[in-house]
Amino acid sequence: MARIIVVTSGKGGVGKTTTSAAIAMGLAKKGHKTAVIDFDVGLRNLDLIMGCERRVVYDFVNVINGEASLRQALIKDKRCNQLFILPASQTRDKDALTQEGVGKVLDDLSKEFKYIVCDSPAGIEKGANLAMYFADDAFVVTNPEVSSVRDSDRMLGILASKSRRAEKGEEAIKEYLLLSRYSPKRVKLGEMLSVEDVQDILSLHLLGVIPESKSVLNASNSGTPVILDEESSAGQAYVDVVARYLGEDVPHRFIDEEKKGLFGKLFGRK
Amino acid sequence: MSTDTEVPCYKKSALEFKSSSFSAPVLVIHTTELKQIKHQLKEKLAQAPEFFKNSPLVLDLKCCNENGKSLDLEALIKFLHAENLLPIGISEASEEQQSIAIKFHIPIHTVRGAHPDTNKLNSNNIPDNKTGKINTQAINTLENKLISQPVRSGQRIYAKGDLTILSHVSAGAEIMAEGNIHVYGALRGKALAGVQGDTQSRIFCSVLQAELVSIAGHYKTSEDLDKLDLHQATQIYLQDQALIINNL
Numbered sequence: 001m002a003r004i005i006v007v008t009s010g011k012g013g014v015g016k017t018t019t020s021a022a023i024a025m026g027l028a029k030k031g032h033k034t035a036v037i038d039f040d041v042g043l044r045n046l047d048l049i050m051g052c053e054r055r056v057v058y059d060f061v062n063v064i065n066g067e068a069s070l071r072q073a074l075i076k077d078k079r080c081n082q083l084f085i086l087p088a089s090q091t092r093d094k095d096a097l098t099q100e101g102v103g104k105v106l107d108d109l110s111k112e113f114k115y116i117v118c119d120s121p122a123g124i125e126k127g128a129n130l131a132m133y134f135a136d137d138a139f140v141v142t143n144p145e146v147s148s149v150r151d152s153d154r155m156l157g158i159l160a161s162k163s164r165r166a167e168k169g170e171e172a173i174k175e176y177l178l179l180s181r182y183s184p185k186r187v188k189l190g191e192m193l194s195v196e197d198v199q200d201i202l203s204l205h206l207l208g209v210i211p212e213s214k215s216v217l218n219a220s221n222s223g224t225p226v227i228l229d230e231e232s233s234a235g236q237a238y239v240d241v242v243a244r245y246l247g248e249d250v251p252h253r254f255i256d257e258e259k260k261g262l263f264g265k266l267f268g269r270k
Numbered sequence: 271m272s273t274d275t276e277v278p279c280y281k282k283s284a285l286e287f288k289s290s291s292f293s294a295p296v297l298v299i300h301t302t303e304l305k306q307i308k309h310q311l312k313e314k315l316a317q318a319p320e321f322f323k324n325s326p327l328v329l330d331l332k333c334c335n336e337n338g339k340s341l342d343l344e345a346l347i348k349f350l351h352a353e354n355l356l357p358i359g360i361s362e363a364s365e366e367q368q369s370i371a372i373k374f375h376i377p378i379h380t381v382r383g384a385h386p387d388t389n390k391l392n393s394n395n396i397p398d399n400k401t402g403k404i405n406t407q408a409i410n411t412l413e414n415k416l417i418s419q420p421v422r423s424g425q426r427i428y429a430k431g432d433l434t435i436l437s438h439v440s441a442g443a444e445i446m447a448e449g450n451i452h453v454y455g456a457l458r459g460k461a462l463a464g465v466q467g468d469t470q471s472r473i474f475c476s477v478l479q480a481e482l483v484s485i486a487g488h489y490k491t492s493e494d495l496d497k498l499d500l501h502q503a504t505q506i507y508l509q510d511q512a513l514i515i516n517n518l
Contacts, residue, residue, distance in 0.1 A: 150441065156422045158424070160419065161425070
């Protein structure tokens with residue numbers, strides 16, 4: 001049986017798709033057969049971030065409607081043979097998704113894959129609800145600002161009450177916090193909530209802090225999941241996140257401002 | 271707000287909004303057969319005609335909507351009016367039924383928290399012929415609730431007895447209890463104790479940052495609470511119609 005992971009947040013623009021692409025690639029690179037599904041029907045983006053937009057023939061809605069088989073719709077990643085992408089439909093809306101349809105697709109995928117990453121759309125409507133309904137684990141992506149934290153809190157409430165696990169009275173969905181676009185410098189200046197501030201409200205298991213980084217935008221533009229950019233701090237942070245999720249004990253990085261080197265100290269460079 | 275003697279009264283106001291709870295008989299409809307409903311209702315009413323005269327009534331349509339058929343709500347409401355009953359609310363109604371209810375100026379109620387055992391409630395609501403009062407004794411058995419997870423924004427929790435929260439209550443969450451409320455984390459949402467009118471109930475919390483606190487309908491909002499600057503364990507209770515907030 002596969003482990004189903006939902007990447008969710010409530011609020012839009014916090015980095016759900018970036019995170020979905022990165023962790024799916026990270027899990028696949030560790031040798032686990034992974035599928036990543038775009039639930040954002042009508043506003044399809046995952047294929048762009050994954051760099052496979054020109055290879056989309058069939059999509060998630062086609063599979064649900066029985067117009068294509070899973071095998072036809074799944075796109076194999078060119079960089080990692082353990083990773084498959086199931087894109088969303090751009091011409092339909094969220095109503096094209098049904099609970100039975102989504103359940104069937106996830107069941108079929110479960111037979112073959114080790115991890116299934118569900119990239120949730122923003123909001124708490126149908127698309128987001130279906131993305132999280134079947135989940136075993138939830139990655140809650142939050143930016144260090146009040147509205148994002150409040151929306152994540154709301155989403156956590158929904159995860160606890162409206163999922164399949166909650167309805168069946170099974171063990172609750174495991175919730176993890178991913179704090180993205182974090183800038184220790186701005187936290188110090190009081191412009192941004194700190195990890196402690198966020199944890200004070202959410203009190204979740206912190207899976208990682210993803211620092212604000214130019215490489216994220218560059219990676220998105222070029223269709224390469226940022227986790228493949230080993231030079232960038234964000235890429236390294238996602239590598240840590242995947243390792244921690246898989247149970248490795250990796251110390252947290254990027255929470256405090258980088259210490260200046262001896263050279264910087266001597267000359268007081270900024 | 272006149273609920274507090276500690277805050278000076280700036281202006282004498284002609285009115286005020288208060289949050290309060292009342293109990294009303296709930297009429298649970300089990301069937302869509304109007305004839306059957308009319309017949310049985312008449313029988314019931316005949317048992318205690320004085321009690322039911324002009325009695326307020328909340329209609330619960332959950333059971334009758336479950337089997338897919340639709341009830342002629344308009345006819346039912348007209349019948350109730352003819353029998354001198356005053357429907358003041360409707361719950362578990364379908365969209366179509368909701369629009370009919372609105373047409374008759376009947377508010378729509380959403381069920382809060384757990385759905386009570388409607389059958390039990392119904393049989394308990396049969397009036398005691400001697401006193402003419404509703405026998406609610408059997409319903410008020412203490413049902414305390416313990417929550418060990420954080421209460422998230424948008425969640426509502428209702429306890430028929432005391433409510434104990436071991437974690438925090440987020441902004442945008444609502445916790446309600448007919449008895450006391452204990453929060454062993456930060457209280458940032460709304461907390462309403464004694465919602466059935468128990469003025470002896472209290473609210474206890476480790477950190478008070480609530481949006482609203484209320485005891486038996488007497489409330490304060492965060493605007494009033496901010497002035498107090500409380501960052502330690504706090505209790506809130508009612509004394510002479512005024513909410514008293516002090517450190518523990």
